[in-house]
Amino acid sequence: MNAPRIRLLNVDLHYACSAFKQRSLLAWIGERFRLGDNRTQVADIHALRNVSVDIGQGERVGLLGRNGAGKSTFLKAVAGLYPISGGNIEVHGELRALFNLGLGFEPDATGRENILYRGLLLGATPTAMRAKEDEIVAFAALGEYIDYPIKTYSAGMQVRLAFAISTTVGGDILLLDEVIGAGDATFMVRAKQRIFSLIEQSEILVLASHDVGSLSAMCARGIVLDGGRLLYDGPISSAIEEFKRVSELSGNR
Numbered sequence: 001m002n003a004p005r006i007r008l009l010n011v012d013l014h015y016a017c018s019a020f021k022q023r024s025l026l027a028w029i030g031e032r033f034r035l036g037d038n039r040t041q042v043a044d045i046h047a048l049r050n051v052s053v054d055i056g057q058g059e060r061v062g063l064l065g066r067n068g069a070g071k072s073t074f075l076k077a078v079a080g081l082y083p084i085s086g087g088n089i090e091v092h093g094e095l096r097a098l099f100n101l102g103l104g105f106e107p108d109a110t111g112r113e114n115i116l117y118r119g120l121l122l123g124a125t126p127t128a129m130r131a132k133e134d135e136i137v138a139f140a141a142l143g144e145y146i147d148y149p150i151k152t153y154s155a156g157m158q159v160r161l162a163f164a165i166s167t168t169v170g171g172d173i174l175l176l177d178e179v180i181g182a183g184d185a186t187f188m189v190r191a192k193q194r195i196f197s198l199i200e201q202s203e204i205l206v207l208a209s210h211d212v213g214s215l216s217a218m219c220a221r222g223i224v225l226d227g228g229r230l231l232y233d234g235p236i237s238s239a240i241e242e243f244k245r246v247s248e249l250s251g252n253r
Ligand SMILES: Nc1ncnc2c1ncn2[C@@H]1O[C@H](COP(=O)(O)OP(=O)(O)OP(=O)(O)O)[C@@H](O)[C@H]1O
Pocket: 015, 016, 017, 045, 047, 065, 066, 067, 068, 069, 070, 071, 072, 073, 074
C-alpha cells in the first residue's frame, strides 16, 4: 500500500452518558430526593477499543458488525466529530461525510442561511458556498421553504436540505453511513443516484452497512467490528463470512 490516507493507531473512544440519564424526569426526581447522596452516575460506553487500521488510495472498505458494534463511531471519529480518548487518527485529504443528516442546523436561521453555516462547518469557504448555493437549493427542491426558518421544516425536509449540502461540499474521501433517513420516494430515487455517482467519483470509500449485498458489490476490503474491537480486516467475502459467524453465535442476524 502507498502511504495511508487514513490511519487509526490504537484508537479508543469513550462516550460518557450522564447527560442521557439526566434527561429522565423520574431519575432526576429520584436523585433530588436521595438526601445527602449527590453522586452523579456516569455510564461509560467504550465504543472503540484499541483499533488500528490503515486505508490507502483507491480503497473501498466496508464496515460490518452487529448493532452497537462501533461502525458509526468509527466513521464519526475519522470525520473528527467525536474526540478520541486514546491513540491517534491521521487523515490526509478532504472528507465528504454522509451521516447524521438531520443534525446541526440552526433552527432560527433560514434554509439558505443554514447552507452557508453548514458549508463553513464542513470546511468550505463563504465564496465556495455562495457558488454552490443554487445547486444545493435546486437539489433540495424545497420551494419557498428555503427562505423559511429551519424550525418550520418537517424531519424529511431537513434531511433533504442536509443531504443536498453534504453531497455538494467535500473531498474525495467518502465516509458513508447506510441510513440516509426520511424523504419521499421521488427524493430517495434522486438521492440514491447521487450517492452512486459520489461513490464512483470518490478515491476512497468507507461504507458502514448491514447490507452484505451492497457491501460485496461496492467494497473489496471488509472490516468487522464487535464490541468496539477490530475482529477481522481482509477481503470483503471473508469479512462477510466472519460477520455472519459472529451474528449466528449471538443469535443476532
Ligand atoms: N452519542 C452517543 N452517546 C453515547 N453512546 C453512544 C453514542 N453513539 C453511540 N453510542 C454507543 O456506542 C456504541 C457503538 O455505537 P455505534 O452507533 O457506533 O454502533 P453501530 O455499529 O454503528 O450500530 P448500528 O449498526 O446499530 O448503527 C453503542 O454501545 C452505542 O450505544
